[in-house]
Amino acid sequence: MTMLLFREVAEAFEKIEATSGRLDMTGLLAGIFAKCTPAEVEQLILLAQGVVAPPFAGIEIGMGERFVIRAIASSTGYDEKNVNAAYKEKGDLGLVAQELLGKKKQSSLVKTELTLKKVFGAFSRIAGTSGTGSQELKIKLLAELLNSATESEGKYLVRMPIGKLRLGVGEPTIIDALSVCRSGTKELREPLERAFSLCSDLGYIGRLFFESPEKIDKFKITLFKPVRPALAERLGSAAEIIEKIGPCGADAKYDGLRLQVHKKGKKVEIFSRKLERIANMFPEIVGATQALKQGELIFEGEALAHDIHNDRYLSFQQTMQRKRKHGVAEMAGSRPLRLFVFDLLYADGKDIGALPFAERREFVEKIFGKPGGQCVGKKEVSTLTATLFKKFDTARELEGFFNKCIASGLEGIIAKELGAAYQPGKRKFAWIKLKRSYGEMADSIDAVVVGYYLGKGSRAEFEFGGLLCAVYNEQTDTLQTIARVGSGFSEDEMGSLREMLDAISIQEKPKGLECKLDADVWVAPKLVVTLVADEITISPMHTCCKEGGRGFALRFPRMAAIREDKGIKEITTSQEIESMFNLQKRTKI
Ligand code: ATP
Numbered sequence: 186m187t188m189l190l191f192r193e194v195a196e197a198f199e200k201i202e203a204t205s206g207r208l209d210m211t212g213l214l215a216g217i218f219a220k221c222t223p224a225e226v227e228q229l230i231l232l233a234q235g236v237v238a239p240p241f242a243g244i245e246i247g248m249g250e251r252f253v254i255r256a257i258a259s260s261t262g263y264d265e266k267n268v269n270a271a272y273k274e275k276g277d278l279g280l281v282a283q284e285l286l287g288k289k290k291q292s293s294l295v296k297t298e299l300t301l302k303k304v305f306g307a308f309s310r311i312a313g314t315s316g317t318g319s320q321e322l323k324i325k326l327l328a329e330l331l332n333s334a335t336e337s338e339g340k341y342l343v344r345m346p347i348g349k350l351r352l353g354v355g356e357p358t359i360i361d362a363l364s365v366c367r368s369g370t371k372e373l374r375e376p377l378e379r380a381f382s383l384c385s386d387l388g389y390i391g392r393l394f395f396e397s398p399e400k401i402d403k404f405k406i407t408l409f410k411p412v413r414p415a416l417a418e419r420l421g422s423a424a425e426i427i428e429k430i431g432p433c434g435a436d437a438k439y440d441g442l443r444l445q446v447h448k449k450g451k452k453v454e455i456f457s458r459k460l461e462r463i464a465n466m467f468p469e470i471v472g473a474t475q476a477l478k479q480g481e482l483i484f485e486g487e488a489l490a491h492d493i494h495n496d497r498y499l500s501f502q503q504t505m506q507r508k509r510k511h512g513v514a515e516m517a518g519s520r521p522l523r524l525f526v527f528d529l530l531y532a533d534g535k536d537i538g539a540l541p542f543a544e545r546r547e548f549v550e551k552i553f554g555k556p557g558g559q560c561v562g563k564k565e566v567s568t569l570t571a572t573l574f575k576k577f578d579t580a581r582e583l584e585g586f587f588n589k590c591i592a593s594g595l596e597g598i599i600a601k602e603l604g605a606a607y608q609p610g611k612r613k614f615a616w617i618k619l620k621r622s623y624g625e626m627a628d629s630i631d632a633v634v635v636g637y638y639l640g641k642g643s644r645a646e647f648e649f650g651g652l653l654c655a656v657y658n659e660q661t662d663t664l665q666t667i668a669r670v671g672s673g674f675s676e677d678e679m680g681s682l683r684e685m686l687d688a689i690s691i692q693e694k695p696k697g698l699e700c701k702l703d704a705d706v707w708v709a710p711k712l713v714v715t716l717v718a719d720e721i722t723i724s725p726m727h728t729c730c731k732e733g734g735r736g737f738a739l740r741f742p743r744m745a746a747i748r749e750d751k752g753i754k755e756i757t758t759s760q761e762i763e764s765m766f767n768l769q770k771r772t773k774i
Contacts, residue, residue, distance in 0.1 A: 188225075188300045188301070188302060189220050189221055189222075189225050189229075189300060189301045189302075190299065190300055190301070191298075191299035191300060191301050191303070191304045191334075191338055192299070192337075192338060193220065194217060194229065194232070194301055194304075195337045195338045195341050196337070197213055197214070197217040198233075198337075198341050198352060199337055200213050201214065201352050201353075202352060202353075202696075205353070207358055207361075207661055210353070210358050210362075211358055211361045212365065214354065214358065214359065214366075215362040215363075215365040215366040216366075217229065218362055218363060218366040219366050221301075221395070223391075223392045223393075223395035224302075224392065225302065226388075226395045227388040227389060227391050227392035228301055228305040228388070229301060229391075230359055230387050230391045231305075231388040232301075232304070232305060232308070232345065233350075233352060233354055233359065234350075234354070234359075234387075235344075235345055235348060235349075235350035237305065237308050237312050238312070239385060239388065239389070240385070240459070240460060240461065240752075241456060241460045241461060241462055242462075243461060243462050244312045244313065245312060245348075246308050246311055246312045246345055246346045246348075247346065247348070248311065248327065248346035248347060250272075250278060250347055252320055252323060252324050252327075253278055253327065253343055253346060253347055254268045254269060254272065256324045256325075256327035256328040256331060256343075257281065257282050257285060257331065257343065259324070260286075260328045260329075260334075261282075261285040261286060261289050261331070262289055263285055263290060268281060268285065271284065271285065276692035277344075277349070277692060278343050278344070278347060279340040279341065279343045279344035279349065280340060282331065282336075282339040282342070283337065284336075286331065286334060286335070286336045286339040298333070299330065299333050299334060304330060304342065307329070308346070310322075311323045311326050311327065311346060323346075327342070327343075327346060330342050331343075349691070349709070351696045352696070353696035354662075355662045356381070356387055357659065359391075360378055360381065360387070361374060363377055363390075363391055363394055364377060367398065373394075373398065373401075376404075377390060377394060377401060378610075379404070379609075380404035381413075381610075382412065382413040382609035382611070383404060383405065383406050383407070383410075383412055383413075383609055384404070384406075384410040384411075384412070385410060385411045385412070385413055385460050386410055390404075405536055406483065406530060406531050406536050406538060408448075408449050408481060408483065408531070409447050409449070409452075411447075411456040411460040412445065412607075412609050413460070413609045414443060414445065414609070414610070415607055415608045415609060415610070415611065415613075415616060416608075416610075416611065417599055417616035417617060417618040418612055418613060418614045418616065418617050418618070418764075419618055419619075419620075419628050419761075419764070419768060420617050420619060421619075422580075422584075423580045423583035423587055423619065424580040424584075426580070426583060426600045426617050427577075427579065427580040427583060428580075429614055429617070430600065430602045430617070432576070433577060433583075433600050433601060433602055433603060434543065434574060434575070434576050434577070434600070434602075434603050435574070435575060435576075435577055435583060435586055435587075435598045435599065435600045436527055436572045436573065436574050436598065436601060437525075437572055437573040437574075437590045437595050437598060438590065438595060438596045438599050438618060438620070439487040439572070439595065439596070440487075440500065440595070440596040441487040441488045441489035441498075441504050441525070442457070442488045442489075442504055442750060443457070443458045443485065443486075443750075444456070444457065444463075444467070444470070444485065444486060444487075444488050444524060445460075445483065445484075445485045446474055446483070446484050446485070446486070446524070447482070447483050448474050448479070448480075448481065448482045451475050453471045453475055455467055455470060455471070457750055458755060459751060459752040459755060467488070469521050469568050470488065470569070472568075473524075473568035473569045474569065477552065479532060479533060480533055481531065481532065481533050482529070482531065482532050482552075483529070483530040483531035483532075484526050484530065484549070484552075484553075485526070485527060485528045485529075486524040486525050486526035486527055486528075486572070487524070487525050487527065487572075488522045488524045488525075489522065489523055490504040490520040490521070490522055491520065491521055491522070491523050498523075498594075499520065504522070521568065522568070523567075523569075523570060524568065524569050524570070525570060525571070526549055526569055526570065526571050527549070527571075527574075527599075528545060528549065528607060529545050529548045529549050530607055532552075538606060538607035538609070539606050539607075541603060541604045541606065542601050542602060542604070542605050542606075542607075542615070543603040543604070545607070549571050550571050553569050553571040554570065554571060555571060573590075576603070586598060587619055591621055596620055596621060597619050597620035598618075599617065599618050600616070600617045600619065601615065601616055601617075602614065602615045602616075626717070626718055626719070626720055626721060626769060628765060629715050629716060629745055630656065630667075630715070630718075630757040630761075630762065630765075631713055631714070631715050631716075631748055631751055631756045631757050632654035632655060632668065632713070632714060632716055633655055633657075633710045633711070633712065633714075634652050634653070634654055634686065634711075634712045634713075634714060635653050635654065635655045635695055635698055635700070635704065635707065635708060635710050636652075636653040636694075636704020636706060636707045636708055637649065637650070637651065637682075637683070637686050637704060637705065637708065638650035638651045638652075638653070638669070638671075638704060638705050639705045639706070640679075648683060649680075649682060649683045650705075651670055651671035652669070652670045652682070652714065652744065653666060653668075653669055653670075653700075653702060653704045654666065654667060654668045654670055654714065654716060655667060655700075655710065655729075656729055656756055656757045656758060656761075656762055657753070657756050657757070658699075658729075658730070658759040658760070659759075659760060660760070661699075662697070663697050663698065664695065664698045664699065664710055665698075665699045665700075665727070665728040665730070665731065665736065665759050666698070666699070666700050666701070666726075666727045666728050666729065666736075667727050667729040667737060667739055667762065668716060668727070668739040668742040669702065669742075670714075670716060670739075670743065670744055672742075672744070673716075673717075673742075673743030673745060678744075678747075682747070685712055685747075686706070686708045686712065687706075689708045689711050690706050690707065690708050690709075691707050691708060691709050692707070693707060694707055695707060695708075695709060695710050699728040701725075701726055701727070701728060711752070711753060713747075713748040713749075713753065713755065713756055714744050714745075714746065714748060715744070715745040715746040716739060716742050716743065716744060716745060717742070717743050717745045718739035718741055718742040719741040720739075720740045720769055721737050721738070721739060721740070721765055721766045721769055722737070722738050722740045723735050723736070723738065724736065724737075726738065729759045729762055730759045730760075730762065730763050737759070737762050737763065737766055
């Protein structure tokens with residue numbers, strides 16, 4: 186097989202950029218995958234998402250715009266002022282590079298055709314370079330690529346390091362394309378999805394699949410590659426839960442930070458809900474994990490900060506300060522974290538995740554001990570401890586447990602089907618959350634901000650009038666709007682929201698967003714917020730699960746929190762909104 190030229194990749198990207206239909210995108214991607222070797226398919230999957238490593242590796246291509254401008258200037262012969270002026274006019278550095286490469290003032294002495302391998306190699310070097318002189322090296326590496334680039338190649342080469350590739354291809358589309366490429370249909374989607382859920386590394390899965398589909402069928406959990414977290418469905422009452430899954434187990438639901446801990450001997454890694462590596466922020470959990478006698482483990486729990494002086498547990502918001510503030514060591518002293526362990530996925534070479542929950546729970550208790558009688562557990566609780574858990578036969582008993590949890594300040598309960606295996610990356614009825622209610626709505630939702638409005642009246646000084654928010658439709662792989670949110674922010678929050686959003690503002694509506702409204706300022710869909718509302722209604726203005734021109738919307742939406750622990754892949758789906766709407770209808774009757 187000859188090496189895949191980057192020109193062919195750019196041609197495919199051009200076509201993908203011009204289409205919005207998922208089916209067409211899948212076909213186009215499958216077409217270019219068909220020309221790849223296993224190593225190339227891995228590189229292409231990563232580059233199509235604008236990265237050179239899976240998100241959990243914490244490696245970003247990241248170059249500041251002014252350095253990219255210098256690279257464009259150096260390879261086209263225009264000075265930086267010209268490049269800046271063109272950027273002001275076009276608002277997209279990729280388009281600037283495309284235009285200026287077309288009317289270059291200087292042509293390069295040696296011009297070789299770019300291959301995918303070469304581009305990937307250069308971006309990997311750019312990503313891996315740090316320290317003094319690193320910016321100059323990054324500019325040089327990008328300029329070298331641009332020297333050999335066609336206009337269209339230049340557009341994508343420039344968009345990648347500034348995080349603005351915006352092809353709009355999500356993971357589901359890539360998985361479909363892999364399947365279509367090898368079988369002509371989506372029939373291989375399920376095993377691919379399963380393997381991806383077990384390691385969160387789609388490029389790696391693409392490579393194994395191209396080496397041999399058998400490797401995908403036999404794929405197992407791997408230490409230090411994060412498993413995609415199992416998610417909980419919602420129901421409105423203890424009676425509905427027992428009706429749905431019969432006698433079950435139930436855990437207290439702690440409102441903290443979800444952590445997934447991997448251990449091999451003294452080596453410990455901790456992954457966040459977004460699957461970022463965050464072990465350095467939690468030295469006390471790392472220490473307690475190292476001290477466990479088991480050699481190899483993967484377990485999950487919810488971490489809460491414990492305020493030693495007042496002997497109380499802090500809220501999610503306060504616990505989150507640990508992520509933002511410096512002084513991790515100091516915080517670990519005065520507000521140490523307790524991890525309430527609720528599941529075990531792997532132990533000493535064995536895939537425990539495949540076992541029924543009742544058996545996994547036995548392992549959890551064997552390793553982490555049974556929790557005390559009270560819901561949260563007080564002073565005597567050690568750093569790693571099992572969640573409060575009980576088995577229930579009747580709705581009455583389950584409801585009693587729920588009420589007790591609420592009375593002791595917890596968020597609610599998570600009911601668990603005793604016979605179910607762990608469901609990586611899936612929202613299934615194997616776990617069902619029952620929470621304190623939010624007005625008529627069964628739950629809060631997590632949405633991504635896609636734009637904002639400028640302020641009027643007393644808000645004019647912040648130039649901030651509210652957020653346009655969207656949820657994710659997993660069937661169409663698109664974002665759909667659900668609310669225009671104008672309240673729930675303090676003055677401080679308005680100022681900082683404005684700053685955060687301006688840093689990710691874009692010229693046009695985000696690719697892959699279905700939207701009938703205009704925002705004053707569009708932003709790249711990155712910032713996740715938790716919203717509460719009075720209820721879910723139907724509105725002609727929003728596109729969530731749209732049907733006959735009407736979609737779901739939130740009535741009186743308020744922002745409850747900025748969710749830095751969540752990324753766009755963790756937001757509420759349109760399908761969940763639909764089931765919450767149905768739940769709401771049922772409880773109203
Ligand atoms: P989701 O994780 O379902 O997307 P979310 O992050 O908004 O939603 P909730 O909807 O409040 O959180 O509830 C699910 C979350 O509850 C889990 O992801 C986990 O972080 C947390 N949790 C707390 N206690 C438990 C427990 N005992 N078992 C499982 N999850 C728990």
